Amino acid sequence: MGNRLSKIYTKTGDSGTTGLGDGSRINKVSVRINAIGEIDELNCNLGLLLNHELRVDMKRLMIDIQHDLFVVGGELSIPGSKFIEEDSVKKLENAIDLYNEELPALKEFILPGGSPAASAAHLCRAVCRRAERVTLEIEPGESINRHLISYINRLSDLLFVVARIVSKDSSVGEVLWQRK
16 A cells, blocks of 8 residues: 555645545535544544453454444445445354353343443443444435444444453453342
């Protein structure tokens, strides 16, 4: 890859617009740009999660997901494009099924917290849910790839399961909600 960003500032955004992947310009406070920003924030939080002690297979999966999130952002930056396919959703579902086999059935709600790694995974899950909501706001004005929406939805489910696994593997365990 050559010099993709030879100059960091371009001054083209000084008027409050930013460029999309198709070359068009859009207001920086548009729903589409907000959705791209939410995906970026999720990716940053996954980076923080990766700084914690995780199983090797889980680390590899989270890094793979970070790469997928660049594809999600790319798809959002090119209206009408479809880069996320059903196989990406299936990959997440397979990981959920695999990790969920190790966990006891849920009998109570789980509070976000416990170990630092579990807390980071719960934060990623919450940011992912927000990214999903904001991405859905692009509709009804424009159609969004259903596989992209499914991917974000499944990712939040996976992050919940990851938080549970990380808690199970730690000496802290899960923090269960208790009715007063």
